[in-house]
Amino acid sequence: MPEQGPDLGFRRVAEIDLDSVIVDALRARLPHVAEQTVAAVTIEVPSYAGAFAGRMGETIQNAVRLALGTFLHWVARPEHSDSNATLAPAVEGAYQLGRGEARDGRSMDALLSAYRVGARVSWREMSATAVDADLPAATIAKFAELVFAFIDELSAASLSGHADELATSGRVRQRYLDKLSQNILAGETSEVLQASAERAGWPPPTTLTAILLPAAQARNVASRFGPETLQVVEDLPGIDASEAVALLLVPDVGAHDRPELMRVVAGMRAVVGPARDWMQAASSYRRVLRGRELQPDNNQAVDTDSHLAELVVRADSEALADLRSQVLAPLAELRPATAERLVETLRSWLLHQGQRDKVAADLFVHAQTVRYRMTQIRELYGDRLESPQTILELTVALAVPSTE
Template sequence: VFAFIDELSASSVTGHADELATTGRVRQRYLERLAQHLISGEPLQTLQASAEKADWDPPKSLTAVLLPAAQVRGLPNSFGAATLHLGEELPGVDPAESLALLLIPDMDGSLRSQLLRMLKGRRAWVGPARPWTQARTSYRRAVATRALVTVPGADVVDADDHLVELVLGADADAGEDLRRQALAPLEQLRPSTADRLTDTLRSWLLHQGQRDAVAADLFVHAQTVRYRMTQLRELYGDTLNDPQTILKLTVALGITRNRRVSARAPARRDSRAGTRAPRRASAPPPPRKPPAH
């Protein structure tokens, strides 16, 4: 009789555990669906219904964090039970890249620095904190930051620190047209000369024409700056005194700088991943001279 009771109790415990596991899986699916609704920008009524079905108490704000799926382990628990985790069907992300999304509650204001510290050591792109119903904005910013912002040597990239780059890269076609239009006077020059004058013009604009500051920025003599600016004034004429031209040049030169940084980025990423660039084949040693007799 006691053996039968033990067997019955074991079956009951197993059945209860299976029921709990099933309930947990069902709720997890509801939470994933809620995350999908949030980053898709569904209407408020849909979001509220989805949150209620998932038994999820909405926080004041959500911050989107995009990171490799292999680096997610342990993070959702660290940020609290309300953290949403989505590992597939991310809009604007190639599934082959194996990225995941965390929507982290109430890490805005002074808590943002804590969030960034907790992500340290992982590769992550962090969107801005937004009201929970506007989580789509944070997600899209994180995706754009990954696509447009290159920070050499950085693991965690905070979108809030790179608003200029994001604005400059928002419409790539229009940006390229503006860049070509603003820098057209330099097209007639040799590429090396054009690059030097481009760097000088950018520094001159950023330092408001202070020659010594430009020289220090470029690591050249002040007379070199003067010579280059004379060349630029010959190329641009009086338009360098026109506020609209100055605005165009400032934006165009910012785009140019971003392009240069991005062009160098693949080599850095390969290096971080441990992939070495192929070595050049070494030239054979010169033939040895026969000994003199």
């Protein structure tokens, strides 16, 4: 409901001297004025040509007649009228008209044009009656001022209604989008997700890609990928509420688009999941959560698609720790510093398939040092190093550097 308060021009109504004969003559012309107004609007504001056809045209004519009738009632008896109460129905009608325009997806441009046309036509018709009644020129001028002030009041009410409806519908849609995002992350059924998308007015893409990043940078990044990007800033599963992070679910970032995506988030503490069918995007988010373990100390983004082997190895951290302890048991009796050097050498030897020079370059040591260390390792493991199973277990166990 708009805040009602007549324009300052209305305060001059007491200066108008309109006798009942003139008011009755003006009131008698209201049906004609309304008809002429609607006809003019239909011609001069093309977007209303179809809307005003048939029964809708009659409804608009009645609304115009009611508004002008309210105005004449107030002008005729200013000493008996509370201007706010008297004009309230017309102002409320204009307010609701503005809300209706917003609901129909139209801007205020057409409606404001209609008001301008309506003011001109209404005054043309009513001024003719005033002139025929030999009203003094000064009275006609004051009457004109009031007519246009009244139209301005209606325009302002419609603008207020339009803005309120946009704000309200925007908040409602955002709530639906938030619910859709939560349903996606919860892995709801396809029926639930489809209904949720329809309710939010969100056109489903083919895929969604999860991106976890600092909340302060989310809005800017989201704007790079279009208005249908979903944002989640609260109640993120698996993340403490105190963390200032946000999740984006970005539509249709294919393999050829991924380099550009990574360029956008470069220099941010972002983790990017894989592209998934939009109804399966919860798996992209789960990948992001696991990818946080790969986050470097600097502000670099992590592309989980580039760390699949490491993610697989880290999938069961307890099993990995047990495997590492088991396969490194032959080194357990050594001094920690010696054991650490041999583990480092063994890991490089496995990764470089036993090529001594490459191992030496990797460790920044002489090739003879590599030979010496590998002799120690073979003495400790014996012919177990010839077993494919042992090689597999060592490769998996040492694929990820220990975090201990």
